[in-house]
Amino acid sequence: MRTQIVAGNWKMNKTMSETEVLLSELSAKVPDTHAQVIVAPTFVNLVSAKNSLESSTIQVAAQNMHFADNGAFTGEISADMLLDIGLDTVILGHSERRSLFGEDDALLAKKMNTAIEKGMTAIFCFGEELDDRKSGNHFSVVENQLKEALFHLEEKAWSQIVLAYEPVWAIGTGETASPEQAQEMHAFIRKTIAEAYNDGIANNVSILYGGSVKPGNAADIFSKPDVDGGLIGGASLKADDFIAIIKAI
Numbered sequence: 001m002r003t004q005i006v007a008g009n010w011k012m013n014k015t016m017s018e019t020e021v022l023l024s025e026l027s028a029k030v031p032d033t034h035a036q037v038i039v040a041p042t043f044v045n046l047v048s049a050k051n052s053l054e055s056s057t058i059q060v061a062a063q064n065m066h067f068a069d070n071g072a073f074t075g076e077i078s079a080d081m082l083l084d085i086g087l088d089t090v091i092l093g094h095s096e097r098r099s100l101f102g103e104d105d106a107l108l109a110k111k112m113n114t115a116i117e118k119g120m121t122a123i124f125c126f127g128e129e130l131d132d133r134k135s136g137n138h139f140s141v142v143e144n145q146l147k148e149a150l151f152h153l154e155e156k157a158w159s160q161i162v163l164a165y166e167p168v169w170a171i172g173t174g175e176t177a178s179p180e181q182a183q184e185m186h187a188f189i190r191k192t193i194a195e196a197y198n199d200g201i202a203n204n205v206s207i208l209y210g211g212s213v214k215p216g217n218a219a220d221i222f223s224k225p226d227v228d229g230g231l232i233g234g235a236s237l238k239a240d241d242f243i244a245i246i247k248a249i
């Protein structure tokens, strides 16, 4: 049985006091669930988030990190810095990092290497843009992203990888992939991994869907056999919505 995960990517939202409020609401209301619940506040709030969730089942992740151990990389954060504050999970390759900050799969391959070497869990995001889907290239785009960023990794690295398929056209747009579109792509992803590695790895990796997941559509999306949870943006910023999505898994 694969791990089911509901993760909230808070992006560049919430000050420290707003973070405290949301986290205390979430810890008070989080339901008993078989799923792993994760929140990813902004860097400056990771320590306080970690402290305030000490006795909660909710885990904390970072939204990004650099591949180098340390050095002259102004504005960046290293794996050791995250590990040192007790964080071992990081989101890598989010489409906003790719489109707004120029991250490509070659760079992400390096970040993945670091995450794996350091014993961290990486939530690796990828997905096609609207033009790719319109032109019918979405499967090959996704296959290339996986190949270039991940398929150099050893088999054993896959126990530290969570995949998050996030079609760019569905992120923050209110337009979500249909449950059928999500299932079709997740099954394709699993097949691609089985071909590159083996069935065991393909069947054990959790594949989350991200892109306009809301309380109203979460249950349908999560009901699909190859969808193991969600990476939630906007709807993770409101306690009631995020809780409703957790209950839908």
Ligand SMILES: O=C(CO)COP(=O)(O)O
Residues within 6 Å of the ligand: 009, 094, 166, 170, 171, 172, 173, 174, 210, 211, 212, 213, 231, 232, 233, 234, 235
């Ligand atoms: O980018 C996302 C999660 O990483 C999805 O964002 P939305 O849920 O706001 O569409």
